[in-house]
Amino acid sequence: MEIEPTVFIVDDDPAARQSVSALTESMGLLAETFASAEKFLETYDPGRPGCLVTDYRMVGMSGLELQEALVSNKITLPVIVITAYADVPLAVDAMKRGAITLLEKPCHENELVSNIRRAVEMDARNRQEHAHVQQIQERLATLSKGELEVTRLLLAGKMNKNIARELDLGLRTIELRRHQIMKKMRVDSVAQLVKALLAVGDIDQVGDETD
Numbered sequence: 001m002e003i004e005p006t007v008f009i010v011d012d013d014p015a016a017r018q019s020v021s022a023l024t025e026s027m028g029l030l031a032e033t034f035a036s037a038e039k040f041l042e043t044y045d046p047g048r049p050g051c052l053v054t055d056y057r058m059v060g061m062s063g064l065e066l067q068e069a070l071v072s073n074k075i076t077l078p079v080i081v082i083t084a085y086a087d088v089p090l091a092v093d094a095m096k097r098g099a100i101t102l103l104e105k106p107c108h109e110n111e112l113v114s115n116i117r118r119a120v121e122m123d124a125r126n127r128q129e130h131a132h133v134q135q136i137q138e139r140l141a142t143l144s145k146g147e148l149e150v151t152r153l154l155l156a157g158k159m160n161k162n163i164a165r166e167l168d169l170g171l172r173t174i175e176l177r178r179h180q181i182m183k184k185m186r187v188d189s190v191a192q193l194v195k196a197l198l199a200v201g202d203i204d205q206v207g208d209e210t211d
Contacts, residue, residue: 003047003048003049004030004049005029005049005120005123005124006029006031006032006048006049006050007020007024007029007030007031007032007050007051007052007053007116007120008032008034008040008044008050008051008053008077009021009024009031009032009033009034009053009054010033010036010037010052010054010055010058011033011034011035011053011054011055011058011082012035012036012059012060014035016082016105017033017035018033020033020053020112021033023109023112023113024116027113027117029050029116029120030050036058036059036060036061037058037060037061037062037063037065037066037069038060040052040066041073044075044077046073046074046077049123049124049127050077050120050123051078051079051116051119051120051122052066052070052077052078052079052080053079053080053082053112054066054067054080054081054082055082055083056081056082056083056085056094056102057083057084057085063081063083063094064081064093064094066079067079067081067094067097067098067099068097070098071097071098076123076126076130077123078100078119078120078122078123078126079098079100079119080099080100080102080103080112080115080116080119081094081101081102082102082103082104082105083102083103083104083105084104084105090102100115100118100119101115103115132199136185136196136200137200139185139186140185140200142184143180143181143184143185146177147177147180147181147184150163150167150174150177150181151181151197153166154181154190154193154194155193155197160175160178181193
């Protein structure tokens, strides 16, 4: 069951939290508010999609420190930083830490709405890409040691006869392994196989199974 995206609002100013929450709900999105970054980190489940809107200056952990904590915990939730003290160094710092934008208080509603929509859409794309890569990794992990050897050589652009020669195996054995690779990876061609594995990166990190 698909989880609806939520806009998580972190601000120690109750009026500001209520204002952003009301705007978010007027967009047809769920909103959850937190009076501190610490409280948000205590309760947030990384499996929940959406985005984060956080103030820069807060009692306790600041918005930028919250960004650092997200990175440390491998949480990729898109972040919008808002502040009454905007300047160029702060904006650069926020962006370096992964914020998609920094808005100055009081925020123009249209600007905040457009950035929230952008952040939620970005999170949906990121999660979809992550799920796709994870699926490919799971399929790759089902390949035997021998099939992984053939896969690496296919990625290097080698033909079946060259692979057979390099591995000192019969051509029929290579053809059978190639067939199994295509079946397990659920692709119809070497081009599709290459495209899938490029999304994963280094297949040498995959733990080999016995043949």
